[in-house]
Amino acid sequence: MEIILAAPRGFCAGVNMAVTSLDLAIQYFGTPIYVYHEIVHNQYVVKTFQAKGAVFVDELSEVPEGATVLFSAHGVSPEIREVARTRKLFAIDATCPLVTKVHLEAIKYAKEGYTIILIGHEGHDEVIGTMGEAPEAIVLVEDEAGVEQLNFPANGKLAYLTQTTLSVDDATRIILALRERFPWVESPPKEDICYATQNRQEAVRLLSQEAEIVLVIGSQNSSNSQRLRELGREQGKDAFLIDGVEDIDRNWFKGSDRVLLTAGASAPESVVQETVEWLVREFNATVREHAVKEENVHFPLPKPLRQLVKDGSLVE
Template identity: 70%
Template structure:
């Protein structure tokens, strides 16, 4: 068996920053330390931090007054920020800067009187946070079919934004429909879908035709990981989204000669290595790293933690 190991894969700059922030906050302030929602959408990472005394919450009333709270990489709404202030929480903002960029675009368009079409998945933490910036101005669009039913007061003042972890192909189809329906639609000067999401999708697109099977390391609630598996399936390749080596079913590997292994932007390298070890030990696999693009992006720590680093 041959394994094609996609590169880039795994943690993006935003996830690295969020995880580094949580590790540093634990060292500086100790447990219990609270995080609003999962720090990133990955079962392994969440379990790792729970074992260290991190408490993940979905409502701020679960956080004792005066406690330390970290906002996850997906971002939060102004309402949540205000609730944290009201409870006198020491808030550390680990929102990915690329998500913050979408929030700022939403605020700008809303102030200018635009109706904003947000392309994304209902209920996703990032979408909830972005819509909270201008709930009266934002309309969620999930599919190309949604575009036909959109109604706005002024069709000359519409704009679109996207969730950062979408399938590039899916977003492109929706954007095309929006442009057909609203020829004057405004859009941000730079694409909202993050560089890491695009790069990991590009790697799967370029490499999956060489494989009989694609294994994507990532959790079921990870939007960008789901997209990687979908991308392979759309090209007729069998693909599975797994949390780790223990999820691999022997029947998946019957008759398989080449496996493409990749990981979503919130999946740690340790789970990739465990899968490679299983494939080497039980199937005699050789591993060939295939690099489709180099990544050299890094984001600074939240301002609340920079002083801690200097101490």
């Protein structure tokens, strides 16, 4: 067996910032630290922080008044921020700056009287937060069939935005369908799908040509990880999404396969290495890392934590 280890893979800058923020918050404020929704969509990360004393909640009513709460990387709506203020919570906002960009675009378009078509997955934390910025102005579309059901006047102001973790190919198809039906629809100055999502998809698209099997490390509720598995299958490969080695079925492999191994943007490198070690041990696999692009993106910590680090209260 040969393992083709894709790069880039794993943590993006937004996930790294959010995870570091929660680590530092636990260090400074002690536990319990409350987190609104999963800090990132990865079960390994969530369980690791639960063991450290983080409490993940789906409603702010579960957080005691005056406590510290950290908003996850996926962002929250203005309504949630207001509830946090009402309950006198000390809120640390670990929203990915690329998600914040989409929020700001939604606010801008709504103020200018546009109807906004948001391309994304219903119920995803990021979509809920973005729609909360201007619920009266945003219509959600999940696929090309949804585009066919839209009706807007020809003189209406129309713009589209996208969830940051979509499949680039899927988003492109939906955008083309939108432009065909509504040629006057406006787009954001810079596309919304994040650099890391695009880079990981590009790596799978290119490197899967050399493999028989695509193994993606990530959780089932991770949108960008699901897209990587789907992309592998679209390339005609056997593709599987796993949280870790405990999810691997030996019957997937013949023993002489070339396996493309990658990880979604919220999956830790430690789990990648555990998977590599398992495949090497079980199948005497060799490992070849193949980088298709370099990533050197870093996002600053949320303001409260930046100040603490600056004051010397915390050591990064």
